[in-house]
Amino acid sequence: MNKSLPATSVAGLGRLHESVAVRARGIVKSFGEVIALDGIELDVPQGQIHGLVGPNGAGKTTLLGLLLGLAVADSGTLEILGTTVGRALAAPDGVTGFVDGPGLYPSLTARQNLAALAALRGREARTVGIDDVLGDVGLTDVADDRVRGFSLGMRQRLGLAAALLTKPRLLVLDEPSNGLDPAGKKHVHGVLTRLAADGTSVVLSSHRMDDLEALCSEVTILATGRVVFSGPLSKLAAETDELGYRLLTSDPEAARRVAGETAGVRVADDTGQNAAVFVVHAMVPALDELVVRLVQAGIAVRELAPVVSPLEAAFLALTEQQESNR
Template structure:
């Protein structure tokens, strides 16, 4: 028998006085899936995560978590863990004491050292939390969630404050959880987090779903993007770009794109705009001309470009 969806929401709406925080939201999250939740500030992300953690209840619609219908009470089924707006911790207590206090509330003190080690905080387990950086607090919050061995993990900006090493560590934890069947629902303002971790994404704008589905569908090959192109022969590359149908030269001078920092290669860069098919033809022509392609990358990632287009469209329609 197939496992029930970790999350199944239909027509979820939530109001705060005259403010519509969520407006008819549908959401599906499968077991073992890392599902991203993105959107502008005020889009309703924190409200939706709060519903999944039992911190609030929907005013309309139906919500099932781990196969159990969630009613109008502030509660969720066993097996759900996570945090929104940062983890709640006792600053005067050590990391180990914080986890022990939480474990005692649940009647079980097993697994504390395992959770601390899992998030890479063993060396500071007996340090007081008041001295922890933001990233260390995020990792301790993740450790607290792991104590319950969750089947649904809900995280709000889990990489907030993490250095590259800490981010890599947290990524590994979340991927291992998903591989073992845990559903992970995470919100992030960072598109690189979503692209690195998530197989599916839901984009919220003004409380409504602007998109929900696989990343591969969102970053469609039919979407035109700006690309940075660095070659061994920028003059010929510029000429070829102007000759190819479906390719448009954005920066004739080969400087940095708007909003991008200048670099030592700026004078040799070409910024072109086009769809994937056009860029494939461009690269093919460069190779035929024996021109080395030293860099070819989107100025803005396909996910971020789609995110901006969808949220702007949703907000203008709203």
């Protein structure tokens, strides 16, 4: 009896499998006594820019290294682009990127570096034009300068250009925004957004909440080798309870009095009595009530802004909690 599935079903299954770029279950990785990753679960769908964030030593680079095939997990399962990763140290097909900065030849120019990498990757690699990728990352003007004289941001951009040479299906980047000036950041963000729109998945680490907010639809927060949050940024912001807000009004003294009388609003002690700006701690409904009361009292609200962004507050709360549970 022929047990093979009809062609349409096989094709359907293939697509289902490939729509997941990364699927990690129970990943553990230790270095001697240090447990760098402790039961990591991670799902990254195709075409998603997924941010990894966490305090120093949380395990971000270790996890990115596993995705790039630079190390293997002690236990757990890791599926990349539909294939289960074995014990061999090699980047699965379609995966590229870098951890700890890109590997470049300092004595060669930017263009020569890319030509050398393209030659190393051989004919099978789906290479795209060197000039195109240099243009994508904004390095056309320095294409014939030696990399030795490049700044950190320029090296990062060249590393990204090198990764683009192969039209990756999964791009893995450790702190790609390190050292980037605003123009560099714009180029890098533009490249990553375009890649994702074309179906490439990107997993990147960053310490910068503004980068994550600008780029990522989902983030995973690691603390001491564990996932303390994974999901959309909007859900992360909602995890925040009470935030501190800076308040600038037309009458600070009266405004302080009104704030002190509003239920659920706490005026911070550390703002000077005569300061024009002061800080209140409140949840959103109490803050709304405060604004209404200020306006009713004839006090104009000139500025009202969180002291730290809701994302940063949620990040701090979640990671500090994990640290204290250790």
